Amino acid sequence: MGEMATGHDVPPNMTIYINNLNEKIKLEELKKSLLADFSQFGKILKVLAFKTLKHRGQAWVVFEDVSSASSVLRQKQGSMFYDKPMRIRYAKTKSDVIANADGTFVPRERRKRREEKGRKQKDQHDANQAGMGQNPAYGGADGAAPHDLTFSVSSHNLVQLSQIPYMGGAKSAVPEAPAPPNNILFVQNLPHQTIPMMLQVLFCQYPGFKEVRMVEAKPGIAFVEYENEMQSTYAMQGLQGFKISPENPMLITYAKK
């Protein structure tokens, strides 16, 4: 239930399709940067990008594992790349490198001939689907946040941070009239001894994190800025109700514009 529509109509697979890329960047540089940037998520088998009208501003990155592709999709979604936010989805059809590896590859010429004949297309389609569908486990748990750590921020005035999702005990769960999405979050109900570093440790786990701001004169609140709204939203969902101390589930809303 309550699943946010993340807009991927295609089943998870090893290849991610990226668009809204900066078209001014030379293909070789673009591919190298994608490789450099995404390698941290797992082994990359291939990066493809083309200069034709129909394909500029787009790229395909083929990972060895679906889990790597999924991590990138979730963690890099909307992040800035050459001054533009990347839009990432799973590729619609299986990459040749993958098809070659799993034996379902059909050379392009043969493919075309088949399609022109107007029959046997279904075989090809089924072959493609078979390769894609090997991931039954992924669909359901889209909400598994990348952090499930219990950790302590501290020097000496040790504060134990217990990661217990806030269940909505009584009042301060979620505001009735939410502010419109904003890349800046407004955090309330913090313990008065909270210092910016404690919040930074928590919020910097989420992609696009920029900074935490607190006002000395106003204890208990903070502003946390991300690069964009998607990323602030993701962080908000991940940390909503997080208790820095047992009696202080944090209330996170979008800051007013």
Next chain:
DNA sequence: AGCACA
């Protein structure tokens, strides 16, 4: 916006 296999 645009899903390829240079």
